[in-house]
Amino acid sequence: MESFIDQLANTTFGQLNVWGVLHSNFTRPWFCVYADIEEGEESKYPRISATPRNKLDDYQILKYALTTESxxxxxxxxxxxxxxxxxxxxxxxxxxxxxKMHDIQTKKVNTLIRPDGTKKAVLLSN
Structure with a gap:
């Protein structure tokens, strides 16, 4: 009597699936890899029309210095x-x-959101 490993060595892939030894669950709708995608085919047009710009530059980050008594x-x-x-x-x-803007070295930055919805930053300088 042949052992199970000997039987596996003498069978083809289709027979293994019939036995239920090998099975695969396709959990995604797109499970096959096409040859042209594997090769990295050049796209026909750029997917992003323009390069993304930096929405927060240094001048937009700092709005103004707070000048209250405290x-x-x-x-x-x-x-x-x-x-x-x-x-x-x-x-x-x-x-x-x-x-960058004021040439001030800071040790620590504490931030909080004020009740009016603005963000306050407290900078401890060296």
Missing amino acids: AMKKIEDSNTLVFIVDLRAGKKKIKDAVK
């Missing part, structure tokens, strides 16, 4: 600057924008 006190006492910034700007982008 902000002025922070500037004098704790060497801290307060800016109103764009809502989409992250801490790293705010830090880079302040360095």
